[in-house]
Amino acid sequence: MIPILLAALLAPSTPETVRAAGNPILSDGRYFPTDPAPLVDGDTLWILAGRDEAPEGVNDFIMNEWQLLSTKDPASGVWRHDPAIARPEAVFAWAEPGRAYAGQMVKGRDGRFYLYAPVLQRGGGAKDRFAIGVAVADRPTGPWRDAHPSGPIISQQTPVANDIQNIDPSVLIDDAKGGDGRVYIYWGTFGRLRAMELAADMVTPKGPERVVTGATGFFEAPWIMKRRGTYYLLYAANNAGPDSPCTPTLYHACQAYASAPSPMGPWTYRGVVLRPVSSTTSHAGAVEFKGRWYLAYHTADATGGGHFRRSVAIDPMRWDDSVSPPAIRPVTPTKAPAPPPRPTRNVALGAFATASNAPGPVQYWIAALNDGVVRTSPLPPDMWGNWTQANPPSAWIEYRWPAPVTLNASRIRFFADHPAGASEGVAPPAAWHLEYWDKGWRRIAARYPTGIDGFQTVRFPTVTTRCLRAVMEASGMNGRHAGLAVQEWEALSPGAAAPTPRPSVAPKSC
Template sequence: MKRLAALSLLPLLAACAPTLAQTALETRQVTAPYNPILADGVDYTTDPAPLVVGDKLYILTGRDVAEPGVNDFIMPEWQMLETSDPKSGQWTHYPYFLKPNDVFKWATPGRAYGAQIVQGPDKRFYLYAPVMQQGSANKDGFAIGVAVSDSPTGPWVDAHPSGPVISQSYPVANDIQNIDPTILIDDDQRVYLYWGTFGRLKGVELEKDMVTFKGKPVDVNTLTGFFEAPWIFKRKGTYYMAYAGNKAGPDSECTEAVYYACIAYGSAKSPLGPWTYRGVMLDPVSSTTSHSGIAHYKGEWYIAYHTADGKNGGHFRRAVALDKFTWDDTVSPPAIEKVVQTKAPPPAPTPTRNLAPAARIVASNSPVPVQYWIRALNDGKVREAPLPPDTWGTWSPNNPKQQWVVYQWEQPLKFNGSRLYFWGDQPAGSGIGVAPPNGLASGILVGCR
């Protein structure tokens, strides 16, 4: 596959720019006094990637358009947020920033997953984007393309128009899903790229053309619980890698349930490792996925991440938030202190007859297997199409003959009924998949703690 040298991009960019520049990007002004930044349920944002250019902070995001109850990532395009002062809450929103097939002619529409823009050594801007390769014969069609522009807002030109710069068959074969690229331009102007998901993380140095591998990729397997969404950055000579981790269990510092993720991080003395796990910087958020980006802006450190906290939000209708974080420089290497999530003050509680949220729950399959939340039994939420962590199930490796749940309150209570909702995606009593029982034993156990 023929590569396009960096110098040859200049006439191509010059030739394409006048045509592309004629189409101005649509913008709207947003006031966001609290997280998430876009909270009105009109535009859902995801997979944030911050970029600092001069006195401006940009956040590249995806767009979720899944309808309520649809458990799939329906992501047709990228959006952009821009501000000169995050504390002001004033943002410029580019709702229709870029679609994958608008810049990568070899890409299919949709699947605009987490991408990142960096400013290269030549001062131009490079977009690293995972997209689906049209007509791919690979087992997994995701591939990474690179586009270039003179401005962080475009217009963009494919920097390697003959095809992706990474796929399962190019430039060297791999067997991972090629998404979630993250890029570091080091102090010496050398370029490093990491990418990966589902517990697989690869890294490689790039040539100065920003697309060609320089040496063989390395595999990273020392970051505890790595799942996806790597983000590489540097501070005071130390390299850091933030990532979505999902080492799950009742005693995990990351997450109880395997479907949720924390943002963990590791450090290294060189950009290609070896990497050492250091801890958790962001606890699990309200969406099952967690995807972060880190930026140093006007003397402060920021983390952008997504949640399900927008109006009518959900695991596939996410909204980007931005918070500051601090460092503990009394240890070596310096440690990231736990991020305090901020959001709008909660509304006044709605009167309810539901007594379950005040109860402590014990179940026959405690400790509850990592694919379930026991809190689903009293969180007051009934979802149309729940994911496994939004439900509780009786299964355990050693099921007792009778399964039970006990609700315990601080003092005796009087109530006149109870109601259970079952996720019935199989016929009752079938024993296949997740099926409700044929019948329920009557009786309610009420105790005092």
């Protein structure tokens, strides 16, 4: 007899109808669906997703279950939400609870549905216990049962020993035109990508396990698909740098892609499909539905969203068939209509930001200085910073406007992971001050607090300028200095007005 608790875990939750005005599909913050994996079955588009459950300010992937979104017309905005369709410990007797990471659901040639799920293996002795199991069901909503009860089909110990983290599976049944019906699985993270053939039963590794190369910048989240005889591999890339076509900062990722003439390659990098979004992670899947292609991905744009509270979005994906092989055109993410921004005194929102260490270490992101976002527990790309192994005794950050602005106050929010006076890590500045440009840099006389408990406010008589600097002196001793970091820096005018957009190109120097 199934225990009452397990029966409750296996029982499907009540679905509800959602009417989305745009992206993200679930926007009210009650559920955070993440890591989307789309699937078409007949006249319905399904999206398998995990569920982010991290409390506000907790930087951890707390994910206990998978859920589903489905629609018969993405443009209608009408979706069905099936929460809690499966949990690792309820489906796999050998799995621990939690860590219901990115999986994929496919429809087998036998008409049943197969869920490829990365979960934590209980015991086993592997250095990294993430393993990939397969569940099977007669319907996408379940109930799901283990299709391979003897254990995972992929781990660090099976089918052959590997030393990668075995997550993010993506599966292709090559039934499209010119295909042979064979089954292929791809998986990996942290820059290491693997592929392998599965037997027709959808669960037995047929091998050999192959190292995939040619996917420039690969970080994680592979997605395999086929169109018109060409194989395409989408993936999260984070080859970061100021001139990178992917991302300026290491923690963010773009969606890049490669193509190949066969499921096992050789793969050729082709470009970027989706630039970094509001969440640091990027996970996407693409599918053709009723003659149109769609890209499902996640962002941090829902109410209460964040890097660990992500939500699924979907937009059309278009092809350029004038080239060979056909190219995927870049996808521009959309959002649900929002009310006009409130008037604000913060004219920094319309400034171009630069710094003494521009372009800066790739773990930080200078665009975060004036994005209007302050997080409870920020990650490095949520701030400007200058930490390296050898930090300078001083640094500055600067705003430039296309036209002069009038200011009478400023607010700055410092970040620190070491106490005041430290000579290592990131610490509050020992001192700082503001300067404005008037045929030269002129210091603003004021009181300059250096705390890290919220915004530090400076008020001063009005000045009109096109450039403003915050000059910071680092703490330290004996020639060693701590790094400096700022989450947000506001430049305040005497009166409020509608915010102006940031310049698309840098204004002329001061």
